[in-house]
Amino acid sequence: MIRVEGIIPAMVTPFDDNGKIHEAVLRRMVRRFLEAGVSGLFCLGTNGEFFALSEDEKVRVTEIVADEAGGKVPVYAGTGAISTEETVRVASLLERAGADALSVITPYFLSFTQQELYEHYARIAESTQLPIVLYNIPSRTSNTLQPNTVARLAEIPNIVGLKDSSGSFDLILQYIEKTPETFAVLAGTDSLILATLMAGGKGAVAATANVFPAEVVSIYRHWKEQRFSEAEDAQRLLRDLRSSFSLGTLPSVLKAVLVEIGIPVGPARRPVAPLTDSALAHVKEMVASYERRGLIMRKSGSETE
Numbered sequence: 001m002i003r004v005e006g007i008i009p010a011m012v013t014p015f016d017d018n019g020k021i022h023e024a025v026l027r028r029m030v031r032r033f034l035e036a037g038v039s040g041l042f043c044l045g046t047n048g049e050f051f052a053l054s055e056d057e058k059v060r061v062t063e064i065v066a067d068e069a070g071g072k073v074p075v076y077a078g079t080g081a082i083s084t085e086e087t088v089r090v091a092s093l094l095e096r097a098g099a100d101a102l103s104v105i106t107p108y109f110l111s112f113t114q115q116e117l118y119e120h121y122a123r124i125a126e127s128t129q130l131p132i133v134l135y136n137i138p139s140r141t142s143n144t145l146q147p148n149t150v151a152r153l154a155e156i157p158n159i160v161g162l163k164d165s166s167g168s169f170d171l172i173l174q175y176i177e178k179t180p181e182t183f184a185v186l187a188g189t190d191s192l193i194l195a196t197l198m199a200g201g202k203g204a205v206a207a208t209a210n211v212f213p214a215e216v217v218s219i220y221r222h223w224k225e226q227r228f229s230e231a232e233d234a235q236r237l238l239r240d241l242r243s244s245f246s247l248g249t250l251p252s253v254l255k256a257v258l259v260e261i262g263i264p265v266g267p268a269r270r271p272v273a274p275l276t277d278s279a280l281a282h283v284k285e286m287v288a289s290y291e292r293r294g295l296i297m298r299k300s301g302s303e304t305e
Helices: 023-036 055-069 083-097 115-128 146-151 167-180 188-198 213-224 228-236 241-246 252-260 279-291
Strands: 008-009 041-043 075-078 100-107 134-135 158-164 184-187 203-206
Touching: 023 055, 023 203, 023 213, 023 228, 041 055, 041 146, 055 075, 075 188, 075 213, 075 279, 100 115, 100 228, 146 167, 158 167, 167 184, 184 188, 184 213, 188 203, 188 213, 188 228, 188 241, 203 213, 213 228, 241 252, 241 279, 252 279
Parallel strands: 008 203, 041 075, 075 100, 100 134, 134 158, 158 184, 184 203
Antiparallel strands: none
8 A cells, every 4th residue: 555645736737728738837747746745646726626627538547547557656537426326447557557546536517415325435445456546625526525535545554645635733633532543634735745744644746846836845845844944934835826816717717827938838728818917927927036036047948748
């Protein structure tokens, strides 16, 4: 069983000018993450626009990421859907495509009981040999995995962790308190990476690592070395980037930042719209500010291949 820990980028999915998966850029992203020392790769999450991809595209993204990773770090693939049957089917496809672990978002659209959520996850765990990381993001799904439910699910051998994107540190504390030490509670809200580690969590699935892979990794490394002041400094530099996410519909701002620094990930898929002129101007100024501080170095287009 893999060790679920460290910094795992919540990868965006790059598209080319025709709206197709941009394989060269996706491979470049994987190499960049590996060079920064990440502990894993998470594709097909919320920032990866799993909701806008076909099953064939999900398989292809997983194949590319797994191939480029080459076994150096585990690949976590998002498999969530509304129905248990669809989630099981997608999980099987992504397992064959090379995923090392599955991230499974709570079902969405309807509000489910905790027993329904438990049975959903138990059935998925039964269907696969792969380790499973639960994914709690109630602002998007209208369903919260309660701590007692997570404690029950943690008793299933291949349910090994949880990514929490609720934004509630109190909820993270309860997850940590109610689950075994071997169960990995991961921050899914980037402002809580260091706080989660200090409280006993194992790491983070971090969207900001798309832009700042080395800096986000340094939060974890400094924490491991008990260099807490340096970890706090690295945590703090993410603030402006995170604050900018409210300028557009997810993940439009993150993609605009990546394009601005020379990583041509393309736009988000419709109905997510490009940024307004004023929002884009704000993004450009933020990137320039980071650049003046030596925190961003723009890449040339020739580095795509």
